[in-house]
Amino acid sequence: MSSARRLLELKRYHSLNAFLRRVFGERVQKVTIDAGFTCPNRDGAREKGGCIYCNAFGSGTGAFKEGLTIREQMLAGMERLARRYRARKFIAYFQAFSNTYAPLEVLKKRYEEALVDERVVGLAIGTRPDCINEEIVKLLASYQERGFMVWLEMGLQSAHNKTLFLINRGHTYEEFLQALKLAKKYDLLVCTHVIFGLPGETPAEMLQTIEKIADLPLDGLKFHELYVVRGSRMEELYRKGAYKPLTQAEYVDLVCEALALLPWRVVIQRLTGDPRPEELVAPAWAREKSKTLRLIEETLVNRDLWQGKYRGEPDPLLKEATAPSRLSPGAYSA
Ligand code: SF4
Numbered sequence: 001m002s003s004a005r006r007l008l009e010l011k012r013y014h015s016l017n018a019f020l021r022r023v024f025g026e027r028v029q030k031v032t033i034d035a036g037f038t039c040p041n042r043d044g045a046r047e048k049g050g051c052i053y054c055n056a057f058g059s060g061t062g063a064f065k066e067g068l069t070i071r072e073q074m075l076a077g078m079e080r081l082a083r084r085y086r087a088r089k090f091i092a093y094f095q096a097f098s099n100t101y102a103p104l105e106v107l108k109k110r111y112e113e114a115l116v117d118e119r120v121v122g123l124a125i126g127t128r129p130d131c132i133n134e135e136i137v138k139l140l141a142s143y144q145e146r147g148f149m150v151w152l153e154m155g156l157q158s159a160h161n162k163t164l165f166l167i168n169r170g171h172t173y174e175e176f177l178q179a180l181k182l183a184k185k186y187d188l189l190v191c192t193h194v195i196f197g198l199p200g201e202t203p204a205e206m207l208q209t210i211e212k213i214a215d216l217p218l219d220g221l222k223f224h225e226l227y228v229v230r231g232s233r234m235e236e237l238y239r240k241g242a243y244k245p246l247t248q249a250e251y252v253d254l255v256c257e258a259l260a261l262l263p264w265r266v267v268i269q270r271l272t273g274d275p276r277p278e279e280l281v282a283p284a285w286a287r288e289k290s291k292t293l294r295l296i297e298e299t300l301v302n303r304d305l306w307q308g309k310y311r312g313e314p315d316p317l318l319k320e321a322t323a324p325s326r327l328s329p330g331a332y333s334a
Contacts, residue, residue: 011297012306012316013259016220019267020091023149029087030124031077034063034096035070035110039128040170042097046130047170051157053195055231055279070113078119091122091149100127100136108139115148122149124191129154129179130171141186151220152188154179157195159209166200168233177216184217191220191269196254197246198226199237203254210258214266214311221262222270225251225292228281235281248285252295256305264308264316271296 011018020028040046042054063073074092081087092114100107111123123143132154144150158164159173176192183190192213196206213221225246228234237243246254255271262268272292280286300306306315 010316012300013268013271014264014266014307014316016267016269024089024121026089027085027087028089028091028121029081029085030091030093031074031081032093032095033070033073033077033114034065034068035094035099035114036065037094037097037099037101037110039097040101040131041128041168047168049168049233051169052167052199052233052237053226053229055229070110071116074114074116074120078116088119089121090119091124091151092120093124093126095126098127098131099125100131104135104139107136111139111143120148122151124151124153126153126155128171129156129176132179132182134182137182137186137188140183140188144186144188150188151191152183153191153193153220153222154183155193156209156213157193158198158201158206159212160201160205163198163201163205167198173212180216180218189219190217191222191267192218193222193224193270194258195224195226196251196258199234199243203250206254207257207261210261214262218266220267220269223255223258223268224270224273225283225286227273227275227283227286229275229279230281231279238282245283247283248288248292248295252292252299255296256299256303259300259307260305260309261311262307263311264313266307268307 017027039050042048042050068076074090078087078090081090092111094111094114102110111125114120114123123140125140132152137152140150140152154176155169156173156176157167157169161172164172180190194209194213198206226234228238228243228245234243238245251272259268272289273286274289275286277287285292307313309315
C-alpha cells in the first residue's frame with residue numbers, strides 16, 4: 001500500500017482491519033457463525049433467564065436452527081464477503097450464545113467444521129468467563145499451534161460486580177480475571193466486550209471499567225451501547241419507564257474518552273452495536289451505525305484524542321511510522 005493511502009486509512013484507534021492487514025498483509029473478513037450452542041445463563045446451569053438485555057436469539061443469526069450447517073454458513077459467508085470486499089482470507093467467528101459450552105469433542109467437531117479450506121486463517125470464539133477451563137483453552141491453543149489466529153472473545157460488560165449482579169450476568173469480575181489468566185497461560189489472543197449504558201451505572205463508573213481493564217493483558221476490545229431488544233427483560237424495564245438509554249452524543253463521548261484511556265496495543269474490534277432492526281426497541285439511534293462511527297471519528301479529531309493519549313502514548317501517526325510493516329499473531333501476543 002502506498003504511504004499516502006496508509007495515511008488516509010490511518011485511524012486514531014487501533015482498528016481490527018489495520019491489525020489484520022499488518023499480520024496477514026491483506027484484508028481479512030470475519031464470517032459470523034451460529035453453531036447451535038446454548039448458554040448456561042439461560043438454561044439454568046448457572047442462572048435462568050439470561051442477561052437482562054439478551055433475548056432468545058443470544059446475539060445469533062438463527063442460521064443453525066434454520067438448518068444451515070457450520071460449513072454451509074462459512075461457504076455462504078465467504079462468498080458474500082469475497083464479492084463485497086474482495087477478501088480472500090477469513091476468520092470463522094462463532095458468535096451466538098456461549099461457544100465453549102459443550103463437551104470437548106463437540107467443540108472440536110464444530111470448530112473443525114468451520115475450517116473449510118485454506119482461505120480460513122483463524123477462529124474467533126465468543127463465550128463467557130465461566131465457560132472456560134484448561135482443556136478448552138488447550139484445544140483452542142492447538143489451533144494456534146497449527147498456524148491459525150485464535151481469538152477468545154469473553155464478554156465482561158462491566159468491571160463492577162454490583163452491575164454484573166443487577167444485569168444477571170451470572171459471573172463476577174474475579175471470574176473474568178481467572179479465565180483471562182488461563183487463556184494467557186496458553187498465549188491466546190483475548191478480546192473482551194464492554195457495554196456502556198448498563199442500568200444503574202454512571203458515566204464515571206463506565207469509564208472506571210475501562211481504567212480497570214486497561215492494564216490487563218487483553219489484546220482486543222469491543223464496545224457496545226446498551227440497546228433494548230424485544231423479548232428481553234430490559235424491554236419490560238424500558239416500557240415501565242425504569243430505564244433511560246444513553247443518547248448518541250453521550251455514547252460517542254464515552255467511547256472517545258475510553259479510547260484515550262486504553263493502550264494502543266489493544267485492538268478495537270467494534271465501536272458500536274449492530275441490532276437487528278426488527279428486534280430493536282430503543283434507542284432509535286442504535287440503527288444509525290454509520291453515523292455513530294462517523295461521530296466517533298469526528299469527535300476524536302475535534303478533541304485531538306487518540307487511543308492511548310491519556311496514558312502518554314504518542315499519536316497514531318508516529319505509531320504508524322515506527323510500527324513494523326508486518327507482525328505474526330505469535331509476535332503480537334508475546
Ligand atoms: S451470556 Fe450471552 S447468550 Fe448468555 S444470556 Fe448473556 S447475553 Fe445471552
